[in-house]
Structures are given as structure tokens and as C-alpha cells.
Amino acid sequence: MKLLLIGKNGQVGQELQRTLLPLGELAALGRDGLDLGDLGAVQRVLAEQAPDVIVNASAYTAVDRAESDEAGATAVNAGAVAALAAYARTHGALLVHYSTDYVFDGAKDGPYREDDATAPQSAYGRSKRAGEEAILASGCRALVFRTSWVFSSHGGNFIKTMLRLAGERDSLSVVADQFGAPTSAELIADVTALAIAAYRRGALEGGIYHLTAAGATSWHGLASYAIERAMARGAQLKAGPAQIKPIATEAYPLPAQRPRNSRLDTSKLCGALDLQMPDWKVHVDRLIDQLS
Numbered sequence: 245m246k247l248l249l250i251g252k253n254g255q256v257g258q259e260l261q262r263t264l265l266p267l268g269e270l271a272a273l274g275r276d277g278l279d280l281g282d283l284g285a286v287q288r289v290l291a292e293q294a295p296d297v298i299v300n301a302s303a304y305t306a307v308d309r310a311e312s313d314e315a316g317a318t319a320v321n322a323g324a325v326a327a328l329a330a331y332a333r334t335h336g337a338l339l340v341h342y343s344t345d346y347v348f349d350g351a352k353d354g355p356y357r358e359d360d361a362t363a364p365q366s367a368y369g370r371s372k373r374a375g376e377e378a379i380l381a382s383g384c385r386a387l388v389f390r391t392s393w394v395f396s397s398h399g400g401n402f403i404k405t406m407l408r409l410a411g412e413r414d415s416l417s418v419v420a421d422q423f424g425a426p427t428s429a430e431l432i433a434d435v436t437a438l439a440i441a442a443y444r445r446g447a448l449e450g451g452i453y454h455l456t457a458a459g460a461t462s463w464h465g466l467a468s469y470a471i472e473r474a475m476a477r478g479a480q481l482k483a484g485p486a487q488i489k490p491i492a493t494e495a496y497p498l499p500a501q502r503p504r505n506s507r508l509d510t511s512k513l514c515g516a517l518d519l520q521m522p523d524w525k526v527h528v529d530r531l532i533d534q535l536s
């Protein structure tokens with residue numbers, strides 16, 4: 245089986261470089277090997293590689309920048325995805341793709357299920373939903389994993405930013421009225437490999453699945469927990485958990501609107517694969533250990 249990983253240098257892509265290896269012959273490309281803004285290059289690379297499985301870990305993930313560059317976000321998150329789906333449909337390949345809690349408006353009282361109505365409130369969310377729709381409309385074989393609040397030891401993310409700021413400042417103000425499940429790129433990549441293997445042996449149907457860690461917290465809860473754990477591991481930080489001030493979303497205005505409720509119900513995927521998602525703290529602890 246030939247697998248093509250696109251976006252090998254992102255948080256999830258870095259981890260997939262490891263977890264996809266046992267599944268077959270893996271070719272992994274970064275932006276320098278394939279720019280998804282160039283549809284000609286997409287066609288050329290697919291023809292050259294002739295993959296049985298395409299795993300697309302690349303995306304336009306600059307949520308706030310997308311507000312003033314919706315065309316750019318849509319080109320990568322939907323236009324290129326449509327081209328990948330068309331290839332998969334024509335050649336009988338499996339397309340594995342990632343989407344986001346931002347396809348929802350966050351108004352639901354409780355975790356979102358896969359069949360809940362989407363209502364993206366941001367340009368990024370609309371572009372990601374358009375990508376999902378392009379895959380579904382193509383009729384290709386596909387696994388689409390919606391995830392949330394991704395972190396890893398590679399690249400930039402919220403936890404690493406909070407740890408840096410806690411080392412520089414006496415106190416921090418962090419949004420406390422948005423809730424979601426911080427999910428590690430490790431977990432996403434592990435479950436992706438299990439899901440591809442299950443799909444290949446006919447034990448998993450194609451479609452959209454929610455893939456996050458268990459439990460939920462706020463950005464304030466996540467920052468406080470990560471800082472507490474880092475200090476317990478010996479990090480010298482100026483701001484401890486008691487100096488992390490909870491604030492409302494309105495007190496920290498950003499260009500893109502975020503969902504208040506980002507919680508995703510993972511029971512469809514857990515049931516199909518007989519999995520139990522670890523609590524979000526488990527992988528935060530692993531990250532702090534890796535950074536220490």
C-alpha cells in the first residue's frame with residue numbers, strides 16, 4: 245500500500261510521519277514538495293506518487309489571518325481538498341482529512357455530534373466546512389476527522405505560548421468562557437493510523453468522525469493546568485496558576501469569532517474502533533514532560 249502524507253511539517257503531520265510507517269510505503273511532503281495553492285502541482289504530484297491512501301495534514305490554520313484572506317484560506321482548505329477528493333474518487337484511493345470544531349457555531353448545550361447542523365462563524369470555519377462538503381460531494385472513499393485545540397511539542401500552539409508568557413510576565417489574562425478538549429497531535433496521529441488500518445480491513449465505514457481527547461476545559465483552565473504542571477517539573481515561571489486571571493471573550497477581542505462550545509462527541513469513533521479516548525490532561529502531562 246502506498247501512502248502519501250501531505251503537510252508533514254505541521255503539528256499533526258510530524259506525528260503522522262511516525263504512526264503511518266507501519267501501514268505501508270510512505271511518501272511525506274512538506275509545503276516545499278507540494279504547495280496546495282498550486283492546483284497544477286497537486287495534479288502532478290498525485291500522478292507521480294499514485295497513492296492508495298492520501299493523508300492531508302496540511303491546512304491554512306491562521307484563523308485570524310483568514311478573516312482578511314478568505315480566498316487564500318478557501319483555496320487551501322477547500323479548493324485543493326476538492327482536487328484531492330477528485331483524484332481519490334477516480335482512482336479508488338482513500339482520502340484522510342482533518343476538520344475542526346469551528347464548523348459549528350458553539351451555541352449547542354452539550355458536545356456536538358457528527359450529524360449536528362454546521363454553522364461556521366469565521367472565514368477559517370467556512371473554508372474548512374467547504375472542504376468537508378467537497379469531499380462528501382465527490383463520493384470518494386474518505387475519513388474526515390474533526391478535532392479541536394491541537395497541541396504538540398512541534399511548532400507553535402497555545403500551551404507553549406502560555407508557558408513562554410508565564411516566564412516573562414507577572415500575571416496573565418486568559419479567556420475562561422470558551423470550552424473544548426485540548427487534543428494532542430500524538431493522539432490524532434495514533435488514532436488516524438488505527439482508523440486507516442480498520443478501514444482497510446472493512447472494520448470502519450468512511451465518513452466524518454469526531455476525534456478529540458476526553459473531558460473539556462476552558463483556555464483559562466488549560467493555561468492554569470499547564471503552568472502548574474510545568475512548575476511542578478521545576479520550571480521557573482514568574483506567573484503561577486494563582487496569577488492567571490480568567491476573562492470573558494469580549495475582553496480579548498480577536499478578528500475571528502470562536503465557538504463558546506467546542507466540545508465534540510467522540511462516541512461514534514470510539515464505538516466503531518473500540519477505543520477509549522484519554523483525558524486531555526494525559527497528553528498535556530506528556531507535553532510538559534517532553535518540554536522539561
Ligand code: NDP
Nearest residue numbers: 253254255256275279280281302303305342344391393394
Ligand atoms: P499546523 O498549522 O501545525 O500545520 C499545517 C501545515 O499545513 C503546515 O505545515 C503548513 O506549512 C501547511 N500548509 C499551509 N498552507 C499550505 C499550502 N498552501 N501548501 C502546503 N502546505 C501548506 O496545523 P495542525 O497540524 O495543527 O492541524 C492539522 C489539521 O487539524 C488541519 O486540518 C487543521 O485545520 C485541523 N485542526 C487544527 C486545530 C488546531 O488547533 N491547530 C484545531 C482543529 C482542527 P508551513 O509550515 O509551511 O506553513
